[in-house]
Every structure is written in C-alpha cells, then in structure tokens.
Amino acid sequence: MQKIQIKNMVCPRCIMAVENILNEMKIHPIEVRLGEVLVENQLNSKELNSFQNQLEKLGFELLDDKNSTTINQIKTIIINQIQNSDKRNFVLSEFISGELNKDYSQLSKLFSSTTGITIEQFSILQKIEKVKELLVYDELSLKEIAFQLGYSSSAHLSAQFKKVTGLTPSEFKSLAEKDRKGIDGI
Template sequence: MKLYIKNMVCPRCIMAVENILNHLNISPLDIRLGEVVLKEDINKEQTSVLRKELDRLGFELLDNNQQQLIEKIKAIVIKQVHYTDEQNLNISNILVSELHRDYSYLSKLFSTTEGITIEHFVILQKIERVKELLTYDQQTLSEIADELSYSSVAHLSAQFKKVTGLTPTQFKQQGIDLRRGLEEI
C-alpha cells in the first residue's frame, strides 16, 4: 500500500513520519519524500489516527490522485535541487522519466493546481538553496552558481534579486530570518 504525504520536504520529515508510523505500529517498507510504502494495508481507523498524527506535525495525508501527482512533482524537484549533487540535469526529462507522464500534462496540472509553473517552482527552490548556502558562508557566490548550474554569477544574482528583492550580499547582511521552509514554497 502506498501513502502520499504533503509537506515531506527533507530527511527530518522522513524521520518524523517514520516515528509516527512506528508509534502506531504501522510497518513501512520504504519512506521517501512525499511517499510511504507499507508492508500491508491499513484500515479506516488506522488511517484516521495516522491522518490526525500527521496533521499535528504539519503533514497531510493525500487522497486525491492529482494532488498526489503534484506532491510527487514537488518531491522530485526538491530532491533534485536540495539533495542531489548533479544539478545540470533537465527537470522536465527527470519528471517524465520518473512519473511516466507527458510533460505538457504535468506542467498544465501543476500550473492549474499550484498557480505557478514547474519552472518557477524550480527557481524558487534554487533561490532557497542559495539562501541556505549563503547562510552557511562556506562557498563563494561563484561556487554556489556553479553548484546550482547557473550560467553565471550575474544570472544567479539577477534571479535572486527578482525573487527576494535583495542582492545575495544584502541577504547575507540581513541574516537567516529571511529563509522560508521548503513546505512554504
């Protein structure tokens, strides 16, 4: 049985969901961003309790197939931008490959449901990753641009300013409180 869970955006989210499942004596085979595979089906009562526990921590158990697909798209983008070393891959090709759906369908569904394009969602995720890396203060802006496959520092800086209203330097001077949680994007 597969469950789809909204707002699972990081390894800690996976651990939190795993803890809930263990607490409820529900055995997962696999837990990934936005998705849990169970060893066996759960009944309506278990589903209801699980839903309440997930809600308590800011997650949401998804029933709608289209919403599940939207969450899969988000999870793939988040994984690609935040947790994969190889940034130079084409997101549309990755989505088509992993979801076995036509990109135009995925794009239209995402835009209609979320109010932004997949491409804009990718940009927002990349800017949050830039904010994170700037906060760590361990890489130069040039290194960050390379890591996130920007064509140049100027392109990164222009996109950063367009999204945040600040240059990367201004952001760095103002501090960490300007970052957003991935589930808020």
C-alpha cells in the same frame, strides 16, 4: 503492499516525524521517503484515520486524489534534485517527465492550474531558498553556489536572486536576520 502519499513531507526531519508516528502506532514500514510511506500490509480504516489525525497534528496530510499525488511527486522530484543534486546540467522538463513517465505538457498544465505557479517558477523558488541556505553557511563562494545549482554564471544567479528576493546575494548575507522559508512553505 500499500503506498501512502503524504503532502508537505519534504525534508529529512519530516521523514523522521512520520517514522515516529508509525513507531508509536506499531506500524513497521518497508520504507519512508519524501512524500510517501510504503507499508507491507494494508492499513485498515481505523489505522488510516489514526495515522491521518497524527499527521495533521504535524502539518501533513494524506493525499487521496490522483492530481494531488502527481503535484506532490513533482514537488518532491524538484526538491530532491535541488537538495541532493550532483547533476549540474539537466533539462527539468525531461527529468520530471522521465521520472513520472508522463507527458510534460500535461504535468505542467496540471501543476500550474493547481498551484498557481509554473513548475519552472517552483523550481526557481526552491533554488533561491537553497542559495539562501548556502549563503548563511558561508562556506562557498557565489561562483561555487552557482555551479552547484546549475546556473550558467554567478551573474545569472545574482540576477535571479534579486528578482525573487529584492536583494542581491551580498545584501542578503549582510542582513542581521535572514528571511528564509522552509522548503515545505514554498
């Protein structure tokens, strides 16, 4: 079995795109999930090069060094937690450390030195993009959004939203053109 790590693979559409590439190459994966593909048989160098070329056409890239793989895993954990969370109150550092079975301070230093922002800042940016998405859908109140994303209050969410975007959630909702970023662009 071979595990292949893929950078910028951060959403369900990304999974579908990678599955399409594998199908075109007649490679049948065991599993395709955010940031990685599991295949039963090792890909030979020709298959791996072809796979890499196809991935690059879609803005993905293979991760081959350990540090890049770890950074990608941290990002994937955070994105999954925010996009699919039913755990409202958890400690991010403990969660990431437990998921990767590594010391958080080492993970934090690696992430900061590589990306230029802290894990916490990355998490906040992801949460703000999720808030934007939920505001655009206009199905939940700000209080409900705050609860869903684990904020202590809607005031805390509003303050953080304004600090990151320069707008209050209400101002953002009233904009004709919403300035949203893809989760892979953060």
